[in-house]
Each structure stands twice: as C-alpha cells, then as structure tokens.
Amino acid sequence: MDARLYCCVDGGASNTRVALYDDTGHRIGLTVTGPTSLTVRGTEAWDEILAALETLSRAVSLDGEYLAHTHFGIGLAGANNNSQREKFLAAAPSAGALRVSTDAYIAALGAHGGTPGAVIIVGTGSVGYRIEAAGRCRLVGGWGFPIGDEGSGAWIGRQAVDQAARILDTRYRSSVTDLHRAIIERTGHSRDELLGWLLGAPPARFADLAPVVVEFAAAGDIAALDIVGEAGREIDALADALDPGRSVPLSLVGGLAEPLRPFLPERLQRWAREPREEPISGALMLAQGRAPEETIMWQGR
Amino acid sequence: MDARLYCCVDGGASNTRVALYDDTGHRIGLTVTGPTSLTVRGTEAWDEILAALETLSRAVSLDGEYLAHTHFGIGLAGANNNSQREKFLAAAPSAGALRVSTDAYIAALGAHGGTPGAVIIVGTGSVGYRIEAAGRCRLVGGWGFPIGDEGSGAWIGRQAVDQAARILDTRYRSSVTDLHRAIIERTGHSRDELLGWLLGAPPARFADLAPVVVEFAAAGDIAALDIVGEAGREIDALADALDPGRSVPLSLVGGLAEPLRPFLPERLQRWAREPREEPISGALMLAQGRAPEETIMWQGR
CATH class of the missing domain: 3.30.420.40 (ATPase, nucleotide binding domain)
Known part of the structure; x- marks a missing residue:
C-alpha cells in the first residue's frame, strides 16, 4: 500500500486522541491513549503516539512501511514552548510529512473550520486561542x-x-x-x-x-x-x-x-x-496541508 | 578525642544551617549549606548534612572517628510526613545518637526555651506550630x-x-x-x-x-x-x-x-x-536530650 495516510493527534496533559485517516479523508480508526503534553512528557510523547499508530495500523493490516506514507498533523499542549517543540521535532521518526502545532491551534481550526474565531480549552489546563487570519494567532493564558x-x-x-x-x-x-x-x-x-x-x-x-x-x-x-x-x-x-x-x-x-x-x-x-468539529479534525486539516503552519502573534509589551 | 559532640541542623527548602557544639555546649562552628527539606531532597539531605559536618570537623582537627561521638539534633522541613521521616532515619549513618524533628519544633523550642509557645515559620514555605506542653504540639499549615x-x-x-x-x-x-x-x-x-x-x-x-x-x-x-x-x-x-x-x-x-x-x-x-533564641539552639536542646521527642497532636476531624 503506497497511498498517503494521515495520523492526527490531539494531545493534552491527561490523555491523547490519535486518529488515522486514509488519503480520501476517511477515518480508519481512533484511539485514546496517555498524556502527550510536551511539558509533562517531553520527547516521550512520541512513544505514546507511535504505539497508538501501531495499534491503529494493525487493525487495518497496513504493511510494515506505513510510516513512510504517513503524514502527521499533531497538536500538543506545551508546543507553544519553542524549546520543547524543537526537541520533539528533533526526536521525530522518518515519515511522509510532519506538522506540529499547539493543541489550541488544532482546536481553533476544528471549531471554526480554519476561519477567524476563538477557542478556550478547558481541560486539565486552560488556554485561550484566537485565529485572527489564516495562520496568525493570539494566545492568552496557557x-x-x-x-x-x-x-x-x-x-x-x-x-x-x-x-x-x-x-x-x-x-x-x-x-x-x-x-x-x-x-x-x-x-x-x-x-x-x-x-x-x-x-x-x-x-x-x-x-x-x-x-x-x-x-x-x-x-x-x-x-x-x-x-x-x-x-x-x-x-x-x-x-x-x-x-x-x-x-x-x-x-x-x-x-x-x-x-x-x-x-x-x-x-x-x-x-x-x-464548535463545528472536534480538535482532531483540525489536526487533519494540518496533516493535509489545508491549514497554514501556526504563527503566533506574540503580544508585545 | 572521645568527648561528645553535638551536630545541630536547621533545614529548610532553600538552605540549611549546620552547627557543631562541644560537650560543654560551646559552639565550635556554624555553616550554611543547601536545602535539606525532606520534600525537596529526601534521603539526599544526609549528603548535605554530612558534608557540612565534615567541613566543621576539619576546621577543628577532629579525629576520623568523630561520627561515633556525634549526637545529632536535626529539625527538617518535611519531617512532619511520616514516610519521608522514616526513610531519612533509615538512611542515617552510625552515630552517637540521632534525634529528628520538624524544623518547626526546633524553632518553637528555640523561641520559647522549651516552654509552651507558638511560632510561625515564614521562609520558602510557611507553617504554624505550637508547643502546648512538653513534647505535645499542634501544627497548622505546612x-x-x-x-x-x-x-x-x-x-x-x-x-x-x-x-x-x-x-x-x-x-x-x-x-x-x-x-x-x-x-x-x-x-x-x-x-x-x-x-x-x-x-x-x-x-x-x-x-x-x-x-x-x-x-x-x-x-x-x-x-x-x-x-x-x-x-x-x-x-x-x-x-x-x-x-x-x-x-x-x-x-x-x-x-x-x-x-x-x-x-x-x-x-x-x-x-x-x-524569639529567645534561634532554631539552631532548639536543635541543640534536642541533641542534648533536653527536649522531649516531638509528639504532634494531630487534629481530629
């Protein structure tokens, strides 16, 4: 099987949703696993994500080379910290493509279909996030x-x-x-x-x-x-x-x-x-390259 | 040298005062070292204490066997947690004698000379402590x-x-x-x-x-x-x-x-x-056996 796969991740401090989609955007499966917040787990978040992907891939009898075809769209709590995000990127396996943003960005993409809008995530932690225009974002709290x-x-x-x-x-x-x-x-x-x-x-x-x-x-x-x-x-x-x-x-x-x-x-x-759709749908937009990479407008002082 | 030595410790979350006294109660020396709060350091608090004691003993040319003559009176933040205190006691070196209490108890002993009275420690952390009668204590906060x-x-x-x-x-x-x-x-x-x-x-x-x-x-x-x-x-x-x-x-x-x-x-x-005297003086009372072991009156519900 050579067709593109999309592995979509919505990762927080308590648990993580990992979904696999085929190249038509059809959801192959979804699983809930442990925390992948970069603040909590650091690069070990990969273990959680790859184990979940392995489980999902087994369920549909993908071949052993599936990683090379997989395009990741990953939103993680703690990815707003540059140093944490860079370490996570450096520890990435070789894959088809990889896009990483904050969990807030994929939530905002999902909630408003990529158009300007705001979300507040209220989970283990809290953060406010607003997409002002394509890819330009504002972050409060977190x-x-x-x-x-x-x-x-x-x-x-x-x-x-x-x-x-x-x-x-x-x-x-x-x-x-x-x-x-x-x-x-x-x-x-x-x-x-x-x-x-x-x-x-x-x-x-x-x-x-x-x-x-x-x-x-x-x-x-x-x-x-x-x-x-x-x-x-x-x-x-x-x-x-x-x-x-x-x-x-x-x-x-x-x-x-x-x-x-x-x-x-x-x-x-x-x-x-x-919200129009769940954060994991925002992660799919990211994985498919339908959303610009996140560019946070840091507030000046 | 066979005479008794008293090693007195007042340990908090930011730093620790360690003093050495001879058997007449004369202070040989005092040094300030790193944190020994059991919550922060666990049994590694011993490393800090023994290194300080080694420094103090070198300054007065004690012989190598000084630990056997040393009576410890130690008050530590976090010692109100039974499990932390027991681990610390289990890791103790062989010494002349060893008495461990909370930092609050030695502070109350020092402040009121062992008579009933209350102290509030305001340092890195805070805790309120009251000696109601010899050895019977009440703890608030912490x-x-x-x-x-x-x-x-x-x-x-x-x-x-x-x-x-x-x-x-x-x-x-x-x-x-x-x-x-x-x-x-x-x-x-x-x-x-x-x-x-x-x-x-x-x-x-x-x-x-x-x-x-x-x-x-x-x-x-x-x-x-x-x-x-x-x-x-x-x-x-x-x-x-x-x-x-x-x-x-x-x-x-x-x-x-x-x-x-x-x-x-x-x-x-x-x-x-x-306060009449510093917490380290309360630790000396403890080391000399002039204060009863701490018995905290846990508040019922």
Missing part, C-alpha cells in the same frame, strides 16, 4: 500549573484540596460542606495521607477532582458553587483578553467545557457556540 | 507548594509571577506597576523565556522573588503592597488557628519574618515577640 491554568480542571481541583487541607488543620471549620467531605474521602483523612497524595502530584491528579466539584455544584453545594463560579469568571477573563469586542465566534472545548457551561457568566454563555 | 505555604516566600513569588504572566498575555495591562517590570526583568520578557523559567521551577525559585516584592512594597508600590498585605492576612489566619485565645507567646521566624513585619495586621504585630 502558563501551566501552578501559576496559571485558571478555571481548568487542575485549578478547580487545587482550590478544593486547598480548602480540604485547611479543614484538616482547623483553619476552615466553620465552612465545611459535603464537597469537602467528598474531597477528603479521596485525598485522605489524615495529614500524612493528604501529604502523601500531594507529594509530586501532577496537574492531572488535581484535575481528577474537578468532576467531583462540578457534581456538587450542580447539587447546590455552596463551596463547590463558589469554586466553579470563580472558574467561570477566570474563563470569562480569558475570553475578554482574546477578543474584547467579541467580534469573532468563540467555542469552549476540552473535557470540562460542557460540564462547566451552566456555571459560566451569562454573557459568556450567550457568546459561546458549539 | 502543606507545601502548590496548595499551601500561604504567606511564604514561594507564595509571594508565585503571586508576583502570576501577575507578570497575565501582563505578558494582555490580561492585566491596566494595573502594571514597577513591581511587575522588575519581576519580568528577572523571569524574562517573552512567553518563551517565562515558560522556560517556570518549567520545573521548585518553590525556592519563586521564593527568590519575595525580597523583590517586599522591597517594592516598602517603596509604596501598590501591587506589591497588595501581595504582602494578603500574605500578612494569611499569616494572621495561621496564628489564629494556632491559638484563638492568644494565650501563649508567639514568635515569627524564618528569612521573611523580619522583612514582612511592617506589613502584618496590627493585632499580629502586637502579639508577636522576638
């Missing part, structure tokens, strides 16, 4: 844990654990709610258990708690409502910085976008619209 | 970066870097002050430089910026004043949880205690008093 990622899963989980810790050491007793009891159930009832949970905890471990917070917020828990309300205001601030005049369409993507929607400020709910 | 350490150097530095990042990505332009320009000078003017600075940054890297914030607060910078004011309220909350009735004496210790003093809430300034 600084990563622990300073940034406002409104993200890791950020929401950290607020909840912070409060749980204060309860365990007596600083927060008057405000204990069911949310806190549920968090302590997961992180440990004693100082030693919680310290063990915290030791070297990656952002994804905090993000694992975000669905718990959202669930309790939906049930009216006052502490949970406070946290998701604050997350909504942070996401609104990202949106504001992306497009103060609200002149382009905006979509929220990522695993927490839908669960958080009821808790976003009303003006943001009114502005946000469903 | 959860470590990134959830806790409120009011500490790492916490102060993180607030400043957080604001700088928001300025670089346009979210915070209206509130730029000289503090932010000074922080950006140190962390980098571009997204890539700041991302590089942030990548794997240990708490101490954030804490390095705290003196800059304090300096600008002293000069009236409004953003800096906001940050140190909030730090002061967090430290006051630790004090409140330690001793709601303000019934025992309280001392603030650690590298940021003195610089932050002018920015603490007034009622905390009135309550706080100078």
Whole structure:
C-alpha cells in the first residue's frame, strides 16, 4: 500500500486522541491513549503516539512501511514552548510529512473550520486561542500549573484540596460542606495521607477532582458553587483578553467545557457556540496541508 | 578525642544551617549549606548534612572517628510526613545518637526555651506550630507548594509571577506597576523565556522573588503592597488557628519574618515577640536530650 495516510493527534496533559485517516479523508480508526503534553512528557510523547499508530495500523493490516506514507498533523499542549517543540521535532521518526502545532491551534481550526474565531480549552489546563487570519494567532493564558491554568480542571481541583487541607488543620471549620467531605474521602483523612497524595502530584491528579466539584455544584453545594463560579469568571477573563469586542465566534472545548457551561457568566454563555468539529479534525486539516503552519502573534509589551 | 559532640541542623527548602557544639555546649562552628527539606531532597539531605559536618570537623582537627561521638539534633522541613521521616532515619549513618524533628519544633523550642509557645515559620514555605506542653504540639499549615505555604516566600513569588504572566498575555495591562517590570526583568520578557523559567521551577525559585516584592512594597508600590498585605492576612489566619485565645507567646521566624513585619495586621504585630533564641539552639536542646521527642497532636476531624 503506497497511498498517503494521515495520523492526527490531539494531545493534552491527561490523555491523547490519535486518529488515522486514509488519503480520501476517511477515518480508519481512533484511539485514546496517555498524556502527550510536551511539558509533562517531553520527547516521550512520541512513544505514546507511535504505539497508538501501531495499534491503529494493525487493525487495518497496513504493511510494515506505513510510516513512510504517513503524514502527521499533531497538536500538543506545551508546543507553544519553542524549546520543547524543537526537541520533539528533533526526536521525530522518518515519515511522509510532519506538522506540529499547539493543541489550541488544532482546536481553533476544528471549531471554526480554519476561519477567524476563538477557542478556550478547558481541560486539565486552560488556554485561550484566537485565529485572527489564516495562520496568525493570539494566545492568552496557557502558563501551566501552578501559576496559571485558571478555571481548568487542575485549578478547580487545587482550590478544593486547598480548602480540604485547611479543614484538616482547623483553619476552615466553620465552612465545611459535603464537597469537602467528598474531597477528603479521596485525598485522605489524615495529614500524612493528604501529604502523601500531594507529594509530586501532577496537574492531572488535581484535575481528577474537578468532576467531583462540578457534581456538587450542580447539587447546590455552596463551596463547590463558589469554586466553579470563580472558574467561570477566570474563563470569562480569558475570553475578554482574546477578543474584547467579541467580534469573532468563540467555542469552549476540552473535557470540562460542557460540564462547566451552566456555571459560566451569562454573557459568556450567550457568546459561546458549539464548535463545528472536534480538535482532531483540525489536526487533519494540518496533516493535509489545508491549514497554514501556526504563527503566533506574540503580544508585545 | 572521645568527648561528645553535638551536630545541630536547621533545614529548610532553600538552605540549611549546620552547627557543631562541644560537650560543654560551646559552639565550635556554624555553616550554611543547601536545602535539606525532606520534600525537596529526601534521603539526599544526609549528603548535605554530612558534608557540612565534615567541613566543621576539619576546621577543628577532629579525629576520623568523630561520627561515633556525634549526637545529632536535626529539625527538617518535611519531617512532619511520616514516610519521608522514616526513610531519612533509615538512611542515617552510625552515630552517637540521632534525634529528628520538624524544623518547626526546633524553632518553637528555640523561641520559647522549651516552654509552651507558638511560632510561625515564614521562609520558602510557611507553617504554624505550637508547643502546648512538653513534647505535645499542634501544627497548622505546612502543606507545601502548590496548595499551601500561604504567606511564604514561594507564595509571594508565585503571586508576583502570576501577575507578570497575565501582563505578558494582555490580561492585566491596566494595573502594571514597577513591581511587575522588575519581576519580568528577572523571569524574562517573552512567553518563551517565562515558560522556560517556570518549567520545573521548585518553590525556592519563586521564593527568590519575595525580597523583590517586599522591597517594592516598602517603596509604596501598590501591587506589591497588595501581595504582602494578603500574605500578612494569611499569616494572621495561621496564628489564629494556632491559638484563638492568644494565650501563649508567639514568635515569627524564618528569612521573611523580619522583612514582612511592617506589613502584618496590627493585632499580629502586637502579639508577636522576638524569639529567645534561634532554631539552631532548639536543635541543640534536642541533641542534648533536653527536649522531649516531638509528639504532634494531630487534629481530629
């Protein structure tokens, strides 16, 4: 088989979607694998991607030379860091073609079909991204844990654990709610258990708690409502910085976008619209050369 | 030389003071070395301690067998975690005697001569500690970066870097002050430089910026004043949880205690008093067996 293949990757800090398409754009298969955020995994992200591709290729009995025919379109969290992206490119296998961008760029391509528009990714981390014209982009947030990622899963989980810790050491007793009891159930009832949970905890471990917070917020828990309300205001601030005049369409993507929607400020709910397609479709545009390489307009000071 | 020696250690996340005393309690020497926080260094903390002891012993021409005569009194950040403390004890060299406690315990012993009293350590991290009666203690805070350490150097530095990042990505332009320009000078003017600075940054890297914030607060910078004011309220909350009735004496210790003093809430300034002696003197009490082993009263829920 000599026809071109497209391997499309949407990689985050908690998991990665890898899809394989044939040369007509028909999806051969899709698999979900571990994190490929460059900040979390570095060049080891390749192991994850190539293992997934191997699995997908086996399912359709491709020949052993498939890499030479494969055109990669890869969007990864952490690819906005030049040095991380260059190391990843240097570790690439020999393939048909390779295009690498941020996960935010492929999400924006997918959400707006390559036309000007903005996205905010709310997953383990958070970042705001706007395509201003073909290939010219604006990036807000995305600084990563622990300073940034406002409104993200890791950020929401950290607020909840912070409060749980204060309860365990007596600083927060008057405000204990069911949310806190549920968090302590997961992180440990004693100082030693919680310290063990915290030791070297990656952002994804905090993000694992975000669905718990959202669930309790939906049930009216006052502490949970406070946290998701604050997350909504942070996401609104990202949106504001992306497009103060609200002149382009905006979509929220990522695993927490839908669960958080009821808790976003009303003006943001009114502005946000469903993405046209998933980020992986943006990765296909990239792989097929239908999208220009990403050129981020770095904000001057 | 067969007489007993006392090796006293006050170990934090940024640096460590190691002092050697003879059997009459006379200080032979003191040296400052790298971090020995168990959370940061684990059992490698021993390398730091033993190298410092070797230096101190050479300065006074002790014989090669000095370890057998050495009684250790060691207070370390992170020793409140049972599993970390046990690993450290298991890696100990054969010595005359060995007593290990938290850095907070030796600070409280030093500050109040072993009598009931409270301390708050404000260094790279923060923790509140109270000796209620001989050997019975209460611990508040001390959860470590990134959830806790409120009011500490790492916490102060993180607030400043957080604001700088928001300025670089346009979210915070209206509130730029000289503090932010000074922080950006140190962390980098571009997204890539700041991302590089942030990548794997240990708490101490954030804490390095705290003196800059304090300096600008002293000069009236409004953003800096906001940050140190909030730090002061967090430290006051630790004090409140330690001793709601303000019934025992309280001392603030650690590298940021003195610089932050002018920015603490007034009622905390009135309550706080100078420590009687330094933490290293508390470590000597421990080494000499003049203090009971630390028994922390874990707060029930």
